[in-house]
Amino acid sequence: MSLVTTPTRQLAVCASCSGTRCTSISMTLTDGTPVAFTSCHTCEQRTWTQGGHQLDVATVLIKAQKHKVAKAA
Ligand SMILES: [Zn+2]
Structure with missing residues (x-):
């Protein structure tokens, strides 16, 4: 995959x-x-x-992940 990153307005x-x-x-x-x-x-x-830089979907998922709290029992 070769992405040409051209800042486009x-x-x-x-x-x-x-x-x-x-x-x-x-x-x-x-x-x-x-x-x-x-x-x-x-x-x-x-x-x-993020700020013009492309993010990995995986990165986004990690960042968007809610800290799963194991059922506080
Ligand atoms: Zn497209």
Whole structure:
């Protein structure tokens, strides 16, 4: 997978197909990291970015994970 990371204005552009039919939302992960989530309507690629840097989905999942508290018995 070779991604050409071209900073593209503020428009949400799909990192996969370069399409602009994207939905972009900003949110804050459980650990306080502000991220932007972009979902492409063309190829269904979902991209997470933090400050312009693309994040691994795995990374996001870890950051978004709620600290599961084993049933305090
Ligand atoms: Zn796409």
